[in-house]
Amino acid sequence: MREKVGTMKKYVRIYYLYFIQYMKSRLIYKTDFVLGATAQLISMVVSLAFLTLVFTQIESLQGWTFNEMLFLAGFGGTVIFAQNVFFFNIIRVGEEYIIKGKMDRFLLRPLNPLFQVYADDVHDNNIPKVIANLALIFYAGYQIGLTPDLLMITYAAFSMVSGMLVAASIYLLFSSTAFWTGTSRNAVWLIFRLSNFRKYPIDIFALAIQGLLVTLVPLAFASFFPASFILGKEGFEAWKLITPFVGPVFFYIAYRFWKLGLSNYSSTGS
Amino acid sequence: MKLKKYLSFTKVGLREGFQYRSDALSGIGATMISLVLFYFIWKAISASGELAQPFSVIISYVALARVIDNATSADLENWIGDRVRKGTIVNELKKPISLKKQLYFYQLGKSSFKMIVRGIPALIIGILFLNVGVPGLINSFYFIISMFLTLNLAIFLSYTTSMIVFWTKVGWSLRMTRSMVAGLFSGAMIPLYLVPDNIRALFNLTPFPSMVDGPISIYQGTAENVFSVFGIQLMWLVILGLLSEMLWRKAKKKLTVQGG
Numbered sequence: 004m005r006e007k008v009g010t011m012k013k014y015v016r017i018y019y020l021y022f023i024q025y026m027k028s029r030l031i032y033k034t035d036f037v038l039g040a041t042a043q044l045i046s047m048v049v050s051l052a053f054l055t056l057v058f059t060q061i062e063s064l065q066g067w068t069f070n071e072m073l074f075l076a077g078f079g080g081t082v083i084f085a086q087n088v089f090f091f092n093i094i095r096v097g098e099e100y101i102i103k104g105k106m107d108r109f110l111l112r113p114l115n116p117l118f119q120v121y122a123d124d125v126h127d128n129n130i131p132k133v134i135a136n137l138a139l140i141f142y143a144g145y146q147i148g149l150t151p152d153l154l155m156i157t158y159a160a161f162s163m164v165s166g167m168l169v170a171a172s173i174y175l176l177f178s179s180t181a182f183w184t185g186t187s188r189n190a191v192w193l194i195f196r197l198s199n200f201r202k203y204p205i206d207i208f209a210l211a212i213q214g215l216l217v218t219l220v221p222l223a224f225a226s227f228f229p230a231s232f233i234l235g236k237e238g239f240e241a242w243k244l245i246t247p248f249v250g251p252v253f254f255y256i257a258y259r260f261w262k263l264g265l266s267n268y269s270s271t272g273s
Numbered sequence: 274m275k276l277k278k279y280l281s282f283t284k285v286g287l288r289e290g291f292q293y294r295s296d297a298l299s300g301i302g303a304t305m306i307s308l309v310l311f312y313f314i315w316k317a318i319s320a321s322g323e324l325a326q327p328f329s330v331i332i333s334y335v336a337l338a339r340v341i342d343n344a345t346s347a348d349l350e351n352w353i354g355d356r357v358r359k360g361t362i363v364n365e366l367k368k369p370i371s372l373k374k375q376l377y378f379y380q381l382g383k384s385s386f387k388m389i390v391r392g393i394p395a396l397i398i399g400i401l402f403l404n405v406g407v408p409g410l411i412n413s414f415y416f417i418i419s420m421f422l423t424l425n426l427a428i429f430l431s432y433t434t435s436m437i438v439f440w441t442k443v444g445w446s447l448r449m450t451r452s453m454v455a456g457l458f459s460g461a462m463i464p465l466y467l468v469p470d471n472i473r474a475l476f477n478l479t480p481f482p483s484m485v486d487g488p489i490s491i492y493q494g495t496a497e498n499v500f501s502v503f504g505i506q507l508m509w510l511v512i513l514g515l516l517s518e519m520l521w522r523k524a525k526k527k528l529t530v531q532g533g
Contacts, residue, residue, distance in 0.1 A: 035441075039443070045450050046453045056463050063321060064321050189298070192303060196307060200310060212313070
């Protein structure tokens with residue numbers, strides 16, 4: 004036990020050192036940060052504008068009011084983009100690390116290779132988007148008149164952490180295919196496209212898609228299930244209850260897949 | 274003979290498309306995903322209220338919008354961004370053909386590839402399953418012309434924003450902003466006849482509606498005057514052409530080639 008705590012401490016310290024190093028290099032590209040954050044915020048504004056335009060035509064979307072849709076978008080957005088800040092670098096594992104042979108360097112060091120990939124980059128331009136999505140949660144919650152008790156707040160907090168792990172596990176699973184294909188970009192591009200499904204109540208989709216959203220791309224756990232539980236929507240009861248606990252499970256499965264890929268890795272020799 | 278020189282860039286673009294097969298595959302996948310997503314979103318929206326048109330009419334617009342949007346995407350921002358940052362843009366500038374023409378013909382090849390592998394399959398699916406229908410001979414002909422103009426608009430627009438890269442040094446955020454805004458204003462996300470009049474008037478002050486909504490109105494035969502659709506597309510081509518030229522003249526003075 005003490006040994007484990009010691010290892011954890013070591014990793015936290017090293018992450019901190021990586022972080023400082025990264026931030027120093029980051030200062031050179033101030034415009035990249037500013038423009039990146041602006042672009043991210045604009046994409047959020049556009050999807051909210053789309054929702055607003057749709058709601059000029061209808062009162063509610065299959066029982067979901069405008070504010071409830073905002074809450075759903077805000078919750079899922081907070082989870083995904085907070086996850087992006089720390090776990091985004093994995094999507095470059097094919098192009099940036101395997102093909103270019105940088106993976107070799109990670110394997111030589113006495114640190115977990117996956118940790119090193121994560122620690123190599125902080126996707127800081129997502130931070131403004133996280134804040135904006137949090138604001139959306141509070142705004143929508145206030146409009147709806149939510150008064151969560153302590154239990155609900157605990158549920159929300161655990162679900163968010165669990166959701167982050169779920170999102171991280173999706174990126175990890177699909178990026179790990181790069182050990183066989185040499186590219187992770189395309190697999191992840193598809194995930195980006197699929198991630199738009201999180202903004203809608205999953206019962207609007209065909210059953211096959213709902214199945215996809217709780218298994219291979221389990222985004223429903225990062226967005227729809229927790230949001231609908233907090234909003235007191237009916238249906239999917241068992242799914243909502245396991246939501247705060249599934250994150251570690253999905254991440255473990257994805258991690259096993261990563262390990263399998265890693266054992267299959269042979270250097271490109273460049 | 275000059276044309277042959279230019280078309281060699283088109284060939285490069287086309288060949289790149291065929292070369293990176295997994296890119297093409299994921300492009301097709303992305304197109305299908307967006308088709309499925311929009312199908313269910315609009316089905317749910319239609320089921321939730323009285324819209325101006327029944328679902329079968331709306332979905333044919335939405336499917337066509339997906340086809341056009343996916344078939345005509347251009348990405349010159351990242352192309353220039355990469356080269357500006359690495360300093361290799363100097364190689365392009367040394368060539369005896371202006372950067373604008375190089376990029377135009379290159380992107381023409383890349384986009385033609387997208388048109389074939391992403392646009393046509395999506396259109397067939399739309400015709401078979403989503404009530405898209407097939408226009409008459411004359412409207413088909415007009416539609417092809419307006420699609421060609423849209424393709425040009427997409428390239429010109431991407432080229433115009435990519436000029437800004439000479440100041441910012443990064444391309445991806447500009448591209449993201451450009452394509453998000455275009456998606457909302459053009460009709461690619463929401464049929465413009467469902468947008469309230471005063472907001473639509475605002476959209477019409479931008480080139481975006483002429484890129485997606487325009488060709489759709491020709492395809493569906495709802496355009497009041499086909500030639501005014503062409504006219505608006507041509508007008509925006511001229512405006513974007515002038516704007517990008519202006520930006521390029523400023524950029525040229527600003528350009529510093531890094532490293533070397």
